Amino acid sequence: DAKTTQPPSMDCAEGRAANLPCNHSTISGNEYVYWYRQIHSQGPQYIIHGLKNNETNEMASLIITEDRKSSTLILPHATLRDTAVYYCIGYRGGNEKLTFGTGTRLTIIP
């Protein structure tokens, strides 16, 4: 799996957009960029994934640079319930295992 680099922590004001960066300069052409988050005392929760194009769902938007060396997860209107650790993972699926790093601890401030 591609090695990803994320800042260890970030703060965001409630109601503002939270933009979480991820660098994945060694990602291969067939590796998707996946985002999961983990709220305290719960298991990780899938958020979104993408290959080349930007993606949006009911939870977030994913912006992937054209060279695929980095991406940004956007939570458009952060709430206190979005406080969690966010993991960016390069993943091909199939027989590969999902490998987590240490993620970004996002704190939403009232």
Added chain:
Amino acid sequence: DTGVSQDPRHKITKRGQNVTFRCDPISEHNRLYWYRQTLGQGPEFLTYFQNEAQLEKSRLLSDRFSAERPKGSFSTLEIQRTEQGDSAMYLCASSLARGNEKLFFGSGTQLSVL
């Protein structure tokens, strides 16, 4: 979709005792994964099954650990002769094996070895 269920949520045991955890995956999911997570770290892969076959085991899974999925449905993870270093959150996840599948995680079993 009732989600992935893990039992128990918390387990406290004394060093040297055996413990067993259970995971019930989402019913139509044929893949089942076990992960372990210690404080401040991301989850670490332990092993996974496709139906009843155990396809991969991590080096983290010592001889004291054994996992089963006898009928391709629920799974158990047993730790024999527990050590204090086994204290961690044990997470189970399931998925459909059809390419870039999403994993659905349970809430985990928090093990404390005294």
